[in-house]
Amino acid sequence: MDFQYSDRVRKLIDQLTDFMEEVVYPNEAVYMEQLREGGDRWQVPPVMEEMKKKARQAGLWNLFLPDSDHGGGLNNLEYAPLCEVMGRSAIAPEVFNCNAPDTGNMEVLERYGTEEQKQRWLRPLLDGEIRSCFSMTEPDVASSDATNMETTITRDGDEYIINGRKWWSSGAGDPRCRIAIVMGRSNPDAPRHEQHSMILVPLDTPGVRIERMLPVFGYDHAPHGHGEIVYDQVRVPRENMIWGEGKGFAIAQGRLGPGRIHHCMRLIGAAERALELMTDRVKKRVAFGKPLSDQGVIREWIADSRIEIEQARLLTLKAAYMMDTVGNRVARKEISMIKVVAPNVAQRVIDRAIQAFGGAGVSDDVPLAAMWANTRTLRLADGPDEVHRRAVAKLELAEREKVIR
Structure with a gap:
């Protein structure tokens, strides 16, 4: 397995990172303020459409859709680091038209939809209009x-x-x-x-x-x-x-594989941002006469977080590589494994960051509480941990039985 990023992917990572710094992060607070201002929280803040327009002009649009004239033409392995960057902010995926559940629905229509269905529904979804x-x-x-x-x-x-x-x-x-x-x-x-x-x-x-x-x-x-x-x-x-009657589960398997790994990619980005917030915080805060960063337990939190993030990222890349090379069905064990690992890792890292922030960590002054809630939910969404563990064990036992025979 070669996880070396191509020149195109490295360029896109740099572009996305700069866009996040210049456009998305500064507008996170603006987005929330506009959401509260009108009295109706179920209206789209104008800043979202402004950011989407800029992202499209920058060519950072529909990057998730592989093997298609409509998308970025990236495979799962190439998309992984880009999705991770987007996962650092709750509002970022929509900015780039790479947000769930639209991504999965667009893939369903792209793979299985009729031309009429594509024209009526896929086209406006790809354009970010609906x-x-x-x-x-x-x-x-x-x-x-x-x-x-x-x-x-x-x-x-x-x-x-x-x-x-x-x-x-x-x-x-x-x-x-x-x-x-x-x-x-x-x-x-x-x-x-x-x-x-x-x-x-x-x-x-x-x-x-x-x-x-x-x-x-x-x-x-x-x-x-x-x-x-x-x-x-x-x-x-x-x-x-x-597609046709009785094809629901076949479509679901085609839809949920990419959807699950996209969640995992974004979760790694969320964990990375939480670790950055934690390290910045502990260097500035003083307790018992020295910075929190000098406390042994804090250093353990930082070390464990870095180790766990790297492990989760490597497993995500392996699953993405297998999806690209041998298909979702053969890669189903790796997809289930990362669907268990990524939310649990992100939850632990975010929890440590909350602890390091103290009272501020559970407030809206930093994004950690919202990140934790979203991460905990993803231990249920697209299949709970227990079902994915069951699938991994079943496949492992079957593989061992073949060896014994």
């Missing part, structure tokens, strides 16, 4: 086993009827959110992993009702948000089916 959400998780079933889902997609002539309740449909609160990709059971008598389909549902379709936005550790994540959505006798044309 947003989307992904309705998979349900409140009434254990979604760690997605075959449990109860939402139905029923054919009725030239239409499909969707009935069900979904939650954690991230992005549903955004006023620009126009389309949902909904997963539900369409073929109940088919084999277990061929019973489900994914279908496009415009959010203004009769019967679609956003009941509430769900907070995450008290954060509402406005104007993005995470919606609980009811689909009540929702009718859409059969042309809205993605």
Whole structure:
């Protein structure tokens, strides 16, 4: 494995880093101020569109989309360090049109969508004109086993009827959110992993009702948000089916592999920023007659954080390399491993930084509390730790059984 960055990737890293320093970090506070000013937190702060325009003009746009005329043309390994830079700020991914769940939804449409679906929905998503959400998780079933889902997609002539309740449909609160990709059971008598389909549902379709936005550790994540959505006798044309009936799990595997590793890449960036904040803080603060940086326990925190970040980054790069060279299916063990490792590492590093900041660490004066909440959530999103550990153990046992035979 060669993790040497190409000249193009090094140039993009430098460009992104400079853009973050000059545009994104200075506007983090502006973004939050504008979010509070109007009295309606579910409106997009004007500074976001200003930053997006600058990013597009700089050529830092849709970098996530590989093997496509629409994206940056970067593979997973090349995109990894760029995604890490974006992950240093909660608002940065949207600035570069590289934010979840839109990235995953765009990949679904790019890979599996019809030309009509691409023109109607992919094009405006790629241009950053609209947003989307992904309705998979349900409140009434254990979604760690997605075959449990109860939402139905029923054919009725030239239409499909969707009935069900979904939650954690991230992005549903955004006023620009126009389309949902909904997963539900369409073929109940088919084999277990061929019973489900994914279908496009415009959010203004009769019967679609956003009941509430769900907070995450008290954060509402406005104007993005995470919606609980009811689909009540929702009718859409059969042309809205993605790929075909019974292809839901096949699409999900194609979507979730890149989505999971993108989360891990961003988490490493968040951990790096937390470590930088911690080291700057402990050099300036004095306790018991000397800087905190001279305290042995603080030095252990710094050393452990650096060691853990480097380990997580290497595993992320390995998983990305395998996805590029042997495909997502062969790399599924590495994807599951990094999906466990990255959130746990980032959570530990951010927690140490909070401790080093003391009371300031749990305030909004620094981004650490929000980073911690987001990181803790990602030990559940896209599959909980326990399910990924189960998958790793299952694959490991199967590989050993082949050796013994």
